[in-house]
Amino acid sequence: MCPVCDEVAETIMHILVLCKVVKACWQVFKAGINVDGALEFTDWLAGILEGQSKNNKANILTLCWSIWRSRNDLVWYNKRWTVLRIVAKAWEYLSQWNVAQSRGYSVPLIPTVEGDRATTWVKPQHNIIKITVDASIFQNLGMSGASIVARKHNSHLILAKSICIPxxxxxxxxxxxxxxxxxxxxxxxxxxxxxIESDCMVVIQLIRSSTPM
Structure with missing residues (x-):
């Protein structure tokens, strides 16, 4: 039986495409992927990869890898992943791979924009809104939290919100x-x-570079 849903006999097609939990992963990760119709995984995969860009092919194959990894964690370690965790792990791997493969990516040794490496808030130019973001990891809760604060050049607060990232x-x-x-x-x-103001140099350099995110 499928170790994820415990409803249908496990096959490669079922565990990577047709399982109800896996279908939810495909819906979150990339809308428009047809998960019905084919009987064999190789036929299904060949069909959805046909005509796709290099980046889309990487997205599809990486989610397959993340789904299989979550299945193995459940079988061998009794650790069940949520849909959002499966998708998040695929995004994380893709992001790290793109950075590693980008020949044009490098972390500069000196600031490149006014305000880089500042330790206090630096006001933006007139009529420009500065949005400061920050994220924190809560290991005990299995989630991340983040804040977004927007201010005008005169320090006037115009937006403040917090979000949870399961x-x-x-x-x-x-x-x-x-x-x-x-x-x-x-x-x-x-x-x-x-x-945008962030204290994560990797993210800022990704935004400034041509690396796909």
Whole structure:
């Protein structure tokens, strides 16, 4: 039987595609992937990879790897992963792989933008909103927490919010996710001129570089 759902006999097609838990992973990770129709995993995989970009192929194969890894953790160590943890691990691995493979990626030894490595808040230019983000890992709760604070050039506070990020225990990934949330907030508020402030050098360099995130 499938060790994840305990409802259907385990096959490669079932554990990587058709299991109800795995279907939820595909829905969260990449919308539009057809998880029905094929009987054999090799046929299904060949069909969805056809015509996909290099990045999309990497996304699909990495989620397969993360699903299989979660299955092995359950079978061998009795550790059950949530859907969000499976997806988060795939994103984490992809992010680390992209950084490692990017020839143009390097961490500068000196600041490259005004305000880099500042230890106190530096006001932005006139009419620019500065969004400061920070993420923390809570090992005992199995989650991350993050804060987003937006201020004008005169230090006037215009937004403050906190978010919970379930199942994400990697500091860099947590910081990436809160930066993404900060950009979403800026779009929702209609802010056209913003700057993001983070204490994670890896994330800042990823944003400034051409490395896919």
């Amino acid at each position: 199942d994400v225990m990697n500091p860099t990934l947590a910081e990436v996710m809160v930066v993404k949330e900060a950009f979403s907030c800026a779009m929702e508020m209609g802010w056209s001129s913003v700057t």
